[in-house]
Amino acid sequence: MAAVKEDAGGRGGGFEGEMEVEAYRRLFPLPYYERHLLESVRPDARPLSSARDTSIAVGAVSSADGSALVKTGETTMLAAIKLEVMSPSQDSPDEGSLAIDFHMPPICSPTVRPGRPAELAPVLSKQLSDVISRSKMIHLKELSLVSGKAAWMAYLDIYCLNADGSLFDVALLSAVAALAHLHIPLVSLNDEGRIIAVSGDPSRKTTREVVNKDKRKLSLNSVPFSLTCLLHKDYILADPTAEEESIMDTPVTVVLDSLDCLVSLYKPGGAALALTSSLKECVSLTRRRVQELRSILDEALQSTEMDED
Missing domain, CATH: 3.30.230.70 (GHMP Kinase, N-terminal domain)
Structure with a gap:
């Protein structure tokens, strides 16, 4: 963030510095994000491979x-x-x-x-x-x-x-x-x-x-979960925000089920993908995300069952 502030106007901090950073972010959103990507972090302090809470x-x-x-x-x-x-x-x-x-x-x-x-x-x-x-x-x-x-x-x-x-x-x-x-x-x-x-x-x-x-209740089998990633240059951003989606245009959505089978893969737009390694990394990130989501869903259902009992 310090590098962004310096580019925005040279003032190191304070209210004026924050205003300049915000102005720089609005005027030059892609360079603003790319300065963060160089440090493998996003403006919301998330690592590139991490989804939001x-x-x-x-x-x-x-x-x-x-x-x-x-x-x-x-x-x-x-x-x-x-x-x-x-x-x-x-x-x-x-x-x-x-x-x-x-x-x-x-x-x-x-x-x-x-x-x-x-x-x-x-x-x-x-x-x-x-x-x-x-x-x-x-x-x-x-x-x-x-x-x-x-x-x-x-x-x-x-x-x-x-x-x-x-x-x-x-x-x-x-x-x-x-x-x-x-x-x-x-x-x-x-x-x-x-x-x-x-x-x-x-x-x-x-x-x-x-x-x-x-x-x-219904018997649920092979429950599907998904993760959307943005591919930008050599970077892969998991679970993008609306702002990230608006400035980086190569989204890939991978859907895996609870049995670790590939259900579908969506790429609605953006540049053509030539590197299979990028897709493999997206699948790997989705596999990790599925485990997180299964745990969150199970906990929510168990909590509700306890309340109903």
Whole structure:
């Protein structure tokens, strides 16, 4: 930082020095960052390979069947799931369905204008749907109620409350946490043969049959986690902020599952990659990040289970 202050105007410190550093940062953002990169550190004091602190709070929306509030740095996502009974398709009579929508309201970023949908929202919606489907994290048969007649339709909505970089990573983590927290309601067949929700003790109801007496939560397998890295010259920056993403344009997002299998690799833009060593390093950083996120998620779920007991 001292080198930056010297370039900015020569004054060593104080309020004027801080103002000059901020002015230099705004006028010349890339040189400002590159001076930090020379010392293998970022302006927020993070090492290049380190992600920001992450927190998960499951059950954040009491009216939802499953929900989670996830924060990585200043990037914040709220995921909520609502279940509705539907008729399954003829092609998959023993399966339910999962629909994912990603939302970016104007409050999340100055770049999102009121009255106009964010261009990134449908892109991330499809990317999230593809990753969750490809990872086979959930078995849609667990959402079946009566073969060929009734199944659960799970609507997973993810709201970006603050967009400060690595949106896909935080959105995916919030989706995973909400699905892990999902409580499948008890339902039964009434005397007219309709599926209705059961509240309280199902044995006291005058319904004909409890359909899903033993199902309470989904069985999650090969859970996907991701890490976005920025490649700039010979540097690799893990978990970039929005400012870093705006000035360095070669992002790579690696998705690994909890079994250490590669689910997907995204490179939406930037320069062509010729060095496989850079991709290998991104995968290695993602592998380490997966271990961190699994521990954070397990701790959040265990804490919620203890509160419910």
